[in-house]
Amino acid sequence: MTQVDEKLEPILAEVLHRNAGEAEFHQAVREVFESLGRVVAKHPAYTDQALIERICEPERQIIFRVPWVDDSGQVQINRGFRVQFNSALGPYKGGIRFHPSVNLGIIKFLGFEQTFKNALTGLPIGGGKGGADFNPRGRSDGEVMRFCQSFMTELHRHIGEYIDVPAGDIGVGGREIGYMFGQYKRLTNRYEAGVLTGKGLVYGGSRARKEATGYGTVYFVERMLATRGADLEGKRVVVSGSGNVALYAMEKIIAYGGIVVACSDSSGYIVDENGVDLELVKMIKEVRRERISEYSRLKGTGAHYIENGSIWDVPCEVAIPSATQNELDGKDARTLVKNGVMAVSEGANMPCTPEAVQVFQAANVLFAPGKAANAGGVATSALEMQQNASRDSWSFERTEERLADIMRDIHDTCARTADEYGAPGNYVLGANIAGFVRVAEAMRALGVI
Template identity: 80%
Template sequence: MVHLDEKLQPILTEVLRRNAGEPEFHQAVHEVLESLGRVIAKRPEYAEQALIERICEPERQIIFRVPWADDKGRAHINRGFRVQFNSALGPYKGGIRFHPSVNVGIIKFLGFEQTFKNALTGMPIGGAKGGSDFDPKGRSDAEIMRFCQSFITELYRHLGEYTDVPAGDIGVGGREIGYMFGQYKRLTNRYEAGVLTGKGLSYGGSRARKEATGYGNTYFVQSMLATRGLTFEGRKVVVSGSGNVAIYTMEKVQSFGGKVMACSDSNGYVVDENGIDLDLVKEIKEVRRERISEYARLKGTGAHYIAGGSIWDVSCDVAMPSATQNELTGKDARTLVKNGVIAVGEGANMPTTPDAVKIFQEAGVLFAPGKAANAGGVATSALEMQQNASRDSWTFDQTEARLAVIMRGIHDACYETAEEYGAPGDYVLGANIAGFVRVAEAMRALGLI
């Protein structure tokens, strides 16, 4: 691990002791603390009143049992989580993830990252994350509905438009949000549209929400490329994943003139020398809900599927990891650098391992950390909350225009903060410090709570 400022080392030691067996959370905290030595040197008041220690400790952690019955009447038990990390800037805000890998350490890492990501948007929202180790794959709509209803039957008492506003994440899309919102409405006897975001357009959702994370990541990378006089035009791009974030990253990259060469799912990846046919990916993933291997079978000429392996073996100018945490390793980074990558934009949360980030930075590759680059989703969720509060509904173009302004603002804040603290071009440091300072200022103003 990189050497920390001596004032911060005891904080990290205590985090490791108090949160044993949570490596993703340890990694996320260490990465932020690495950036804060420069802040403490310049602003010593941030080392007072256990401010950093408080930022590293969630305000509330909720763990609960989720019982549900499958279509054959068999009972199942899953575990539900909600970590309400920090509310200094506004109500807790962050997604819900349904995936077998979910545990309290994963949720804490995501909630910690979300706190700084939300601060970077400039919107009045705090940080949280939630989920369950439930696996939605292969489950019927009726089973999904029963699980969502059981999940929210416990969680609803901790939610509210002024308290905590969840959204979707891996395994939780519009269908799941609808079932959870319906059960929340049933339990509370209130039509509180602002309590969940990522809703359908027919009941209070925002246009461009589905596209927002992928679009936002692409806007951020576009701004980053522009600092070197570059654009997406004619660039070869590889996007990992084939879920919501990946699909709309590919869509916006193509609109900017980039050529997407490959995408993936958890089984393997597909390469199309003619450029990925996005309509076919949408058909396979959003309509048929099938594996990406179907792409090569249906497309035929120019497309081939590789089971397993690493999508980062595919040569590209821009890499956009958009699947899950720690998917891009040091070995992958060395391959990408060797093949001439010029920029990396994180669409997923912490998809690049620390050694890979270091390799990119040492090679002079533009690197956009997820807490900044993928903030478009939560920014548009905040815009959905704004529309719900005013009983209004904006057009797609209005919403996307706001998203573009927010993402360029995040880019500029990261870029300028990195310069201010003596690390020009270091977007990781810029994002960490810019997010931290905004949260820290609010916490200092609110007192020791």
């Protein structure tokens, strides 16, 4: 494990002590701290006025009860969260996740990561995250609507286009955003389009928003590969997951001439050596909402399904983990390296364990951390806010062009920062330092708040 600079060790120890039992949050904080030794050596002022401690402490943490009635008339209780982490650069911005695994530690980890991710976009947005331990899978539209309405009945007190602008995440797509926006409008008697992003096009959404995270991840990969005189043309690519990020990462990979040979869901993964039929996957996951195992049955020859195995056993040259945190561990990383992987880009938030990251870096594999590589989604959410504020609607082409520019700038900023701090090619260090410096400079300018 990379060592934390001795000047920062007491600060890290206090942060871990104050947030006991929050493993994912600890992991995210430690990863950033491991990059900051070079910064404080060059700029000692960043250790003044408890600046680093303040960056690690959320500005506000909201936990609330979400009661709702299921289709059988039974009252159900879930727990809702919103962590407003840092607003030095703009209103809090970050998604809402509905999944049984959601707890305060996970939301804090996501909000902490979001703060630096949003800073890397160069857009005026702070960091936040929210969610609930509700599982929309298997629930009727009516049950999902009633849950979303109850969730927003409490959340609406804490958000607004100049305060906090949530979006979607795992378990929260266009359906859920629509129900929450409708309830917000009903409760506030305001058509405040900029309060949520990821909205439908008919009521203030942005073109290219659903594609943005997946597309952006691939733009970053292309830019990374170019530093070694390579591109995606003809490359074998494995993409974990089959949700929004994975689907549109696959779409852009195919557009660049790459060959997606495997994708997955929580039950297992499919392998198609001839290249995954993306339209079939979209039909199974977006239209029918079925398991990925259906792919091999419907496709027939040339495709097979593996239950409960590791998708990272499939040989590839590019890997894009796009499912959930810590899905790719050290053993998986060693398998990928052995099979010839040359680039890994995190489509999800922190999908690679610290050990996996070290394996990739030691093997000189190009590695893009999520806070840089998957920033395209929140960047396009900020573009949606811009369109809402100006009562405008951009074309798909204009929005995608702006997204591509932002992702290229993020890549180049990370690469330039890594060079400046003596670690060429280390995108983890470059992303952490570039994001930290932007937030820290804003906080210093605003005084002790």
